Amino acid sequence: xxxxxxxxxxxxxxxxxxxxxxxxxxxxxxxxxxxxxxxxxxxxxxxxxxxxxxxxxxxxxxxxxxxxxxxxxxxxxxxxxxxxxxxxxxxxxxxxxxxxxxxxxxxxxxxxxxxxxxxxxxxxxxxxxxxxxxxxxxxxxxxxxxxxxxxxxxxxxxxxxxxxxxxxxxxxxxxxxxxxxxxxxxxxxxxxxxxxxxx
Ligand SMILES: C[S@@+](CC[C@H](N)C(=O)[O-])C[C@H]1O[C@@H](n2cnc3c(N)ncnc32)[C@H](O)[C@@H]1O
Numbered sequence: 609x610x611x612x613x614x615x616x617x618x619x620x621x622x623x624x625x626x627x628x629x630x631x632x633x634x635x636x637x638x639x640x641x642x643x644x645x646x647x648x649x650x651x652x653x654x655x656x657x658x659x660x661x662x663x664x665x666x667x668x669x670x671x672x673x674x675x676x677x678x679x680x681x682x683x684x685x686x687x688x689x690x691x692x693x694x695x696x697x698x699x700x701x702x703x704x705x706x707x708x709x710x711x712x713x714x715x716x717x718x719x720x721x722x723x724x725x726x727x728x729x730x731x732x733x734x735x736x737x738x739x740x741x742x743x744x745x746x747x748x749x750x751x752x753x754x755x756x757x758x759x760x761x762x763x764x765x766x767x768x769x770x771x772x773x774x775x776x777x778x779x780x781x782x783x784x785x786x787x788x789x790x791x792x793x794x795x796x797x798x799x800x801x802x803x804x805x806x807x
Pocket of ligand 1: 611613617618655657658659661676677678679702704719720721722
């Protein structure tokens with residue numbers, strides 16, 4: 609059965625007219641550029657990549673990026689950019705509720721503004737030993753910012769990322785409020801963690 613998220617996000621991306629409003633990569637991801645550069649050349653996975661703002665950035669550093677999203681509108685647009693600009697990004701249209709990838713494939717996995725709790729164990733499996741996970745999405749404080757109009761299932765509980773990824777080595781964890789490019793406030797949890805290397 610088709611996931612209703614596909615139509616929902618296709619409509620959003622059609623309305624947004626992809627490419628008209630330039631989306632910047634995450635500042636937090638960019639602040640770790642030195643660590644990322646030490647990891648290249650390598651393979652990266654952008655989970656629920658949307659218009660690929662973080663995929664473009666990772667490709668610019670030398671990563672070969674698998675960029676997965678359910679929206680065929682977003683993936684078609686991204687594929688066009690990749691062809692036109694000759695980028696090392698492989699756009700993949702797929703439902704992350706069903707996707708299966710090879711274990712220990714990625715040096716870096718990024719997950720921004722997307723929450724699918726069932727995917728947490730897979731993310732750990734998909735990382736290569738020594739690989740890095742960057743995770744950022746809204747947390748429980750965001751519900752108050754939206755005056756309780758958001759379902760609690762779609763936001764992280766406090767410290768949830770630390771517990772979910774406790775088998776990784778924690779490098780950075782923060783729960784904070786950030787300003788979006790639309791000057792709105794958004795409370796997020798961030799985690800940067802590394803999969804232990806074989807000893
Ligand atoms: C808020 S956007 C975030 C996009 C991107 N990560 C970013 O930070 O700009 C959420 C994305 O999740 C994608 N998405 C929603 N459900 C999905 C699913 N089941 N499988 C794959 N992608 C999905 C949507 O199409 C959308 O592009």
